[in-house]
Amino acid sequence: MNILVCIKPVPDPDKYGDLRIDPETKRLVREGVPTVINPEDKNALEEALRLKEKLGGSVxxxxxxxxxxxxxxxESLAMGADEAYLLSDRAFGGADTYVTSYVLAEGARRILAAKDLPRFDLILMGNASADGATSHVPTQIAEWLDLPHICNVREIRTGSEAGEAGAEDCSTLQVIRKTETEDMLFAVDLPAVIAVSREINKPRLINAMGIIKARKKPLTIWSNEDLDLPREVIGLAGSPTQPGALFSPDMRRGAESLGSEMDAAADKILEIVQKAGV
Amino acid sequence: MNFHFTEEQELLRSAFAEFAKEEIAPNAARWDAENITPLDIMPKLGELGVLGIFVPEEYGGIGLGHTERVMALEEIARHSAGLAMMVFTHQLGMAAILDFGSEEQKKKYLPDMCAGTCICGLAVTEPGGGSDVAGQKTAAVLEGDSWVVNGRKCFITNSHCAGATVITCRTGEDEKGRGTFSTIIIEKGTEGFAPGREENKLGLRGSMTGELIMNNARVPKENLVGEVGQGNPIAMKEIGEVGRASMAAIATGILRGCLEDAVKFANERIVYGKPIAKLQAIQFHVAEIRCDYEAARLMLYRAAALKDEGKPASPEFSMAKYFATDAACRDARKCIEVMGGYGVVNEYAAGRYLRDAMGCISSGGTGEIQKLIVAGDTMRKFK
Known part of the structure; x- marks a missing residue:
């Protein structure tokens, strides 16, 4: 099974307290905040590696x-992925989810063309990024590539695990999608795009030998010269959505003495509550 | 001059740090309180690649250097200096086998030691003293195909858990009647060889320290490491470069613990209506710990880089060991002072940092021994 995993570097969620919003530019100030692989994308990579260990193929x-x-x-290569592609160009900067998914889908096509492969059997990614958290990208990538998609998946079953629905040739997978109230079982024909949640697995820790092996694995960096996408459909220029105001909510707490007269204090409390619109 | 780690080294550090956060941090206080030697973590450290990180791949290692080795020790010691002590002594014995052992010895011992399924050690110190290596009384006599070893080693890390220990013993004397020494690998289960008393230590708990007793222990002749008479130079080279590097790394890990815990506490503790981090008295403590930590790291990693370049680094490791250990002792105290009453409550790690820092003083030679080495080098170089 040939699997593509999309990952996004995000500010370390453990260090969110260090993030600031620049009052002028309204952008996140990321300096000094380390980036990590988006946690759910790491789950997706772990799931891809487990599928590869079970079924063969490449990640x-x-x-x-x-x-x-x-x-x-x-780091992805050190975890066990076979090859990695980075799409990096200033022209991609400022992309919203629509354009991001478009560039990633074009990147996927470009990889297939470079490798002369007909398709990826499965495209995996996290359900949401820890920073943006829109959950738009998985669905949008699937639409660009005209593939079935399913999000919020907490379990993927293959072959015999999936009973009748899962053929041994893995033309079909069984997946469990979680909702707020129940689990839903789906049979999904491949190729497909699946977005996973944190519950699906516990990503492996990388080890020193994995890091050494990563030295010899291919890491390709492509700019827009390689993808050759029209500038008006990528980056900030191609993005139909723009963030409006971006601000930190005022979380300050206040204290006010209401005096020691019970009735007067009660009236005052009522007034405050009414004023707050409760 | 470049003061940055490579991308690969940074990735290694984050891998070690993540492992330490998951596997070591939650258990470190318990290992210390109950004096548990966590042997079950050794195969996991083997899988992580820490144990044999400096050992070539052909012997089961990773094939990196001592910079990466001390980096791993710093990350382990950040949470458990005791475990780091066990790991480094294991590596100290391995280094002797790697640098001076025969091809057969390397193939026989190193793969299992890299995997953490066989624990190693290096035993020099005796009841008569550790730094007085010429005064060792443990003796080995060649009888047929065996060395017959008699004597007692003490304050030996991994004494009771090592599968194979490299020991130094007197094997003859020179023309002036002074003892000459050799290093021999002695395996657990050898007849006439057994661990003796196990020490109950102030700090660095989580590593086992005790005696080794050899009573007509018969060791195969081929277990000799290096040449006859080369024992003390072998032991001194490994202790001087691998041992002191490791103690400096452990003390640096303790310093980071002091720094992170002091900052965390100072930000959370509210006094006079604001965090104590806003008070200058607290800021001075934190600034001093930070300076010590940064200086210790510079000395440690510079010395390690020298060693990886194949240059002599013994005085540099002595400076790093002396400075980092002293700094860890004074800064663990500062960490306790920042935390006030909480600093002496065992629910917090500050007290353990102080005990661990004190535990670092003697291993690899006290500060005074390091100063003698540094002074000797300085008198030559700055003449």
């Missing part, structure tokens, strides 16, 4: 990010 990793994020692709 490719794809990301659209600034070139300094190369180390996150090296």
């Amino acid at each position: 490719s990793v794809l990301s659209m990010a600034p070139e300094f994020s190369r180390d996150k692709l090296v």
Whole structure:
């Protein structure tokens, strides 16, 4: 099974307290905040590696990010991926989810063309990014590639695990999708795009030998010269959505003495509550 | 001059740090309190690649250097200096086999040691003293195909858990009647060889320290490491470069613990209506710990880089060991002072940092021994 995993470098969720919003530019100030592979994308990579261990095939990793994020692709290779592709160009900057998914889908096509492969059997990614958290990209990639898609998946079953629905040739997978109230079981024909949640597995830790092996694995960096996408459909220019105001909510707490007269204090409380619109 | 780690080294560090956070941090206080030697973590460290990180791949290692080795020790010691002690002593014995052992010895011992399924050690110290290597009384006599070893080693890390220990013993004397020494691998289960008393230590708990007793222990002749009479140079080279590097790394890990815990506490503890991090008295403590930590790291990694370049680094490791250990002792105290009453409560790690830092003083030679080495080198170089 040939699997493509899309990953996104995000600010380390453990260090969110260090993130600031620049009051002028309304952009996140990321300096000094380390980036990590988006946690759910790491689950997706782990699931891809487990599927490969079970069924054979290959795992490719794809990301659209600034070139300094190369180390996150090296980390994916150290985890066990076979090859990695980084789409990096200033022209991709400022992309919303619509354009991001478009560039990633074009990246996937470009990989297939370079490898002379007819298709990826499965495209996996996290259900949402820890920073943007829109959950748009998996569905949008599937639409660009005209593939079936299913999100919020907490289990993937193959072959005999899946009973009748799962053929041994893995033309079909069984997946469990979680909703707020129940689990839903689906049989999915491949190729497909599947977005996974954190519950699906516990990603393996990388080890020193994996890091050494990563030295010899191919890591390809493509700019827009390689993808050759019209500039008006990528980056900020191609993005139909733009963030409006971006601000930190005022979380300050206040205290006010209401005096020691019970009735007067009660009236005051009522007034405050009414004023707050409760 | 470049003060940055490579991308690969940074990735290694984050892999070690993540492992330490998951497997070591949650258990470190318990290992210390109950004096548990966590042997079950050794195969996991083997899988992570830490144990044989400096050993070539052909002997089951990773084929990297001592910079990466001390980096791993710093990350382990950040949470458990005791475990780091066990790991480094294991590597100390392995280094002797790797640098001076025969091809057969390397093939026989190193793969299992890299995997963490056989624990190693290096035993020099005796009841008569550790730094007085010429005064060792443990003796080995060649009888037929065996060395017959008699004597007692003490303060030996991994004494009770090592599958194979490299020991130094007197095997003859020179023309002036002074003892000459050799290194021999002695395996667990050898007749006449057994661990003796196990020490109950102030710090670095989580590593086993005790005696080794050889009473007519018969060791195969081929277990000699290096040449006859080369024992002390072998032991001194490994202790000087691998041992002191490791102690400096462990003390640096303790310093980072002091720094992170002091900062965390200072930000959370509210006094006079604001976090104590806003008070200058607290800021001075934190700044001093930070300076010590950064200086210790610079000394440690510079010395390790020298060793990886194949250059002599013994005085540099002595400086790093002396400085980092002293700094860890004074800064663990500062960490306790920042935390006030909480600093002496065992639910917090600050007290353990102080005990562990004190535990670092003697291993690989006290500060005074390091100063003698540094002074000797300085008198020559700055003449």
